Amino acid sequence: MDMYRKYFNKYRTMFICAVSCVFFEAVCDLLQPTIMARIIDVGVKNKQMGEVLNFGLVMLGITVLGAGFAATRNILASKVSQNFGADLRFDVFKKIMNFSEASADNIESGSLITRMTNDTSQVTQFVNGIMRIFLKAPLTCIGSITLAIILSPFMSIVLLIAIAIVAALITVSMKMSYVRFSKVQKAIDKVNTVVQEYLLGIRLVKAFGRHREEEERFDGANSDLFKKSVSSQLVIAYFSPVMSLTVSIGIAIILYLGSILFAGGRIEVGKVAAFINYMTQILTSLIMITNIFNTFIRTKASTERIEEILKGEEDFISGGIKDVSDLEGLAFDNVTFSYPGGSGIPVLKNLSFKIDAGETLAVIGPTGAGKSTLALLSLRFYNVGEGAIYLGKNNINDIDTTVLRENIAFAPQRSILFTGTIFENISWGRENIETGQVVKAAEDAQAHDFISNMPGKYDSSLGQNGVNLSGGQKQRLSIARALAKDASIMILDDCTSALDAITEARVRKAMKCQDKRKTVIMITQRIGTAMSADKILVLDNGVRVGFGKHEELLRNCQTYRDIYNSQIGGDLGEHG
Incomplete structure (x- = not known):
């Protein structure tokens, strides 16, 4: 619960003031039945209207004072909880911004949205409740039990038995609720994911006429959320009436015992009335405590989901080399890489190549050859499994990640x-x-x-x-x-696929006319694009199968020849 400790320390003063108000409000509520007993047993019984008036004014004053404490703690609770929620959402968003690619891959974007909205709202409500009813209910319950025992130890036996039964019911309810509320949150994740995927692919859905299938997907996720929500609410629906019945039976027994004791002259009417008031306060408090525990169960599930984000692996932004002004190009040295949490099969295998500053490298190969992965590793979105990547003379793992990325411009595939x-x-x-x-x-x-x-x-x-x-x-x-x-290095990850050949050629020409020290890596499927580069890297299934100029590769690389023939064709004899 370090998350809560951090924010409570930040708003400690307001929190302590709110808790103090809750305490004094509870004291005011607890005093009223005792004063009422005094009014009945002294003032009404002896027909002393002065006593009735005096104690009535005291009771009214305590009520007003309690209302003042209640208003103050409501204001403080709102300020603390809303500040808590705002800080938490910001920290969660900041953490997501600093997520490593591996962390981002582990949690679906739909789930991240749910955790930033639904889960943080649940935590905010819980914090608000702590300073409003979560502390007041136990204080009122304990105070009422104590004062009730003082009034009549004999009748308190019934009270304690009823409380023990209710406590057992609350314990069973908590155990049953936790699993169900965790499933509800996951079901909300699924609904958000389905909606998000539809919104991102809405044109594709229309083009393929998949409206019915998407409706069925949403209906399935929505129905699952409905069933899990009903299941979680049924626990409350079953246990709350049983708890209320237990306390009500206790009140009935106390009324019966009170009448016997009163008939025998062993207790006064005012004390019986006060005891019943305390029993009612206990009933109300126990119902509130039940709701508190249900809220706690939901908040526990939400807290764990938020902490999963806050404890996630961060990007590699840390101290390191700050000055990389003297760039001498980019080099891969025997790099092997597999995606974390994937199949474990290397996407790149023992890859080595080097390009000097100012050179243009084209990376080409069949689909799934590992071309885009090369770009992600150059930006250090992932750490390589084996080998190393060098920017100039420096291993990129030794370079401050912010500085590294400041020196690389990236145009993604999408x-x-x-x-x-x-x-x-x-x-x-x-x-x-x-x-x-x-x-x-x-x-x-x-x-x-x-x-x-x-x-x-x-x-x-x-x-x-x-x-x-x-x-x-x-x-x-x-x-x-x-x-x-x-930037000193520009990586274009197949970002010209929607351009015609003439427009693409103009873009390439404009880039060549820029700073001669700028290094360009063009990941492409087009042989025409590759032919214009100073060097060409040919990948096939993560392995380097060719590296050199166009003419060399036509002579020496079968994969490159196959790509050339499929796109351009012609008599290869003319080229070599």
């Missing part, structure tokens, strides 16, 4: 754009960039013309992930963003 303007998206990877530099990057990416034809030009707003743009336009903006970053 273009990702953010809600905002075109200018904001292009300048996203570089602070304090000038307008002219953004325009130049757009021109080099062959995006300036279509941007200029938009109503707001560079201030035109983009929908979520650029839904108001074509695939080719999104790719050109993604390339422009990478160019605008002006």
Whole structure:
């Protein structure tokens, strides 16, 4: 529970004040039945109206004082819990931002959303409840039991038996509830995941006419959530009436015993009335405690899910080499890598190659050859299993990760754009960039013309992930963003697949005209793209099967020849 300790320490003063208010509010509530007994046994019984008035005013004053304490603790509880919730959501989001790729792979995005919203809200409500009813109920219950025993030790035997039965019921209820509420949270995850997948693939669903199947998927997840929610609520539905019945039977027995004792002159009417009031307070407190435990069970499940995020493996952002200004290219030295939590089969096997600063490397090979994995490892999204990757003379594991990524611009296979303007998206990877530099990057990416034809030009707003743009336009903006970053190394992960050959050739030409020291890695499926590179790396099933220039590979690499023949063909004799 380090998570709670951290935030309670931050808001300790307000928390202590709220708890103090709860304590004094409970004291005020506990005093009222005793004062009422005094009014009945002294004032009413002896017809002393002065006593009735005096104790009545005292009782009224205590009630007003209790209301003041209640209002104060409500205000403090709201402030503490909402600050707690805001800090927790921020810390969870910050942790997710720093997740290593392995951690991100372990938890579905739908589940992350549930944990950031539903689970943090559950924890926030629990914290609010601690300072409102969670402390008051036990205090009132213990105080009522103590005062009831003082009033009549004999009748208190019935009270203690009833409490023991209720405590046993609460214990069984907790054990049955925990498993069920954990399943409810997982079912919510599943519903969120189904909805998220549909929203991301809505066009594909429409194109393939899969509406009914998607409805069935959602209905299945929704029905599962319904069944698990009903199952969790049935525990409360079964146990709450039994607990209320137990206490009610206890009150009936106390009334019977009280009448016998009163008839024998062994107890006064006021004390019987006070005892019944305490019994009612105990009943109310026990019901509240039952709800507290049910809330605690839900919060325990939510806390564990949040702590799974907070304890997740972070990205490799740590101390290390800060100065990598003297770059001499990129090198893989006998690198072997398997995805964490995967099949264990290496995606890259004993891969070695080196490119110098200013060179362009094309990486080509069949689908699943490990081309995109090469890009992810260069950015150190994952640590290599064996071997090493060098940026200049430095192992990238020894370089501060933030510094490493500042020196690499990346255009991913799937273009990702953010809600905002075109200018904001292009300048996203570089602070304090000038307008002219953004325009130049757009021109080099062959995006300036279509941007200029938009109503707001560079201030035109983009929908979520650029839904108001074509695939080719999104790719050109993604390339422009990478160019605008002006990093020493640029990795283009098959990000020109939606561009025609002429547009792609213009993009490549513009990149060649940039800083001659800029190193470019082009991951591609197109032989025409690869042919323009200084060096070509051919991968097949994670293994290097060719490395060199186009003409050399046509002569020496069968995989490269197969790709060439499938896309271009021709008489290979002319090339070699």
